[in-house]
Amino acid sequence: MPTGTAIRDVREQLFDAAERVLLRDGPSALTSRAVTAEAGCAKGVLHRHFADFDAFLADLVLDRVARIGHQADALRDAAGTGTVTGNLAGALTELFESVAVAIVALITSRDELRTRLRRTTPTGVPVLTEATAMIAAYLTAERELGRLAADADIDALAPTLIGAGHLLFADRESTAPDAAAVGRVVTTVVGDAVREQRA
Known part of the structure; x- marks a missing residue:
């Protein structure tokens, strides 16, 4: 996703991405990088909305x-x-x-x-x-x-x-x-x- 493009409902988008990774690959594959890649956004997006x-x-x-x-x-x-x-x-x-x-x-x-x-x-x-x-x-x-x-x-x-x-x-x-x-x-x-x- 290009820098500066607003992500609507970013939390839900990240949650849905995490759910897809979890269902497809299991809990061991669930990393911040996997979630943001699945959501199609930069890794920093997750860390702007959550402490860790x-x-x-x-x-x-x-x-x-x-x-x-x-x-x-x-x-x-x-x-x-x-x-x-x-x-x-x-x-x-x-x-x-x-x-x-x-x-x-x-x-x-x-x-x-x-x-x-x-x-x-x-x-x-x-x-x-x-x-x-x-x-x-x-x-x-x-x-x-x-x-x-x-x-x-x-x-x-x-x-x-x-x-x-x-x-x-x-x-x-x-x-x-x-x-x-x-x-x-x-x-x-x-x-x-x-x-x-x-x-």
């Missing part, structure tokens, strides 16, 4: 965590519609077909990034922690509507669903699991707690 590369990565993770908040709102609004297992399978697929799996790998591979993220997520792994909260809120809403057993252990079901979903989608080299595979996992985890489905 770990600050950039922390903001990338927090930006992607915020997207889970939007998904959580939509999933909570779906309570009482469709089927519980269908809604959960769709939510897990949407979550893990995105960059979430790669972001988790990035967090676990970089000590300084984890240290920075502890400021906002003192326990657990960012992305997985918020995803678990999303599923728990949805299950709570369904329990209140009577579509989940009154004694359903949401504190156990939500992390189990996130862990199982993460494992299903974790292999970047293989084909993503199909809807039937995701549905079987969801049914195995919550099937006993689900009550008669109402459209």
Whole structure:
């Protein structure tokens, strides 16, 4: 990009570039040079907007965590519609077909990034922690509507669903699991707690 040319939404452009590198080449390939080359801008652009590369990565993770908040709102609004297992399978697929799996790998591979993220997520792994909260809120809403057993252990079901979903989608080299595979996992985890489905 020529010097002096304004970059619109530079943060989002850099985040999107980082996401492409992360998905294509994995966390070890994610460097400031790789990000700026992918974004088509000078390396100095990144350093004008972020204190250092770990600050950039922390903001990338927090930006992607915020997207889970939007998904959580939509999933909570779906309570009482469709089927519980269908809604959960769709939510897990949407979550893990995105960059979430790669972001988790990035967090676990970089000590300084984890240290920075502890400021906002003192326990657990960012992305997985918020995803678990999303599923728990949805299950709570369904329990209140009577579509989940009154004694359903949401504190156990939500992390189990996130862990199982993460494992299903974790292999970047293989084909993503199909809807039937995701549905079987969801049914195995919550099937006993689900009550008669109402459209």
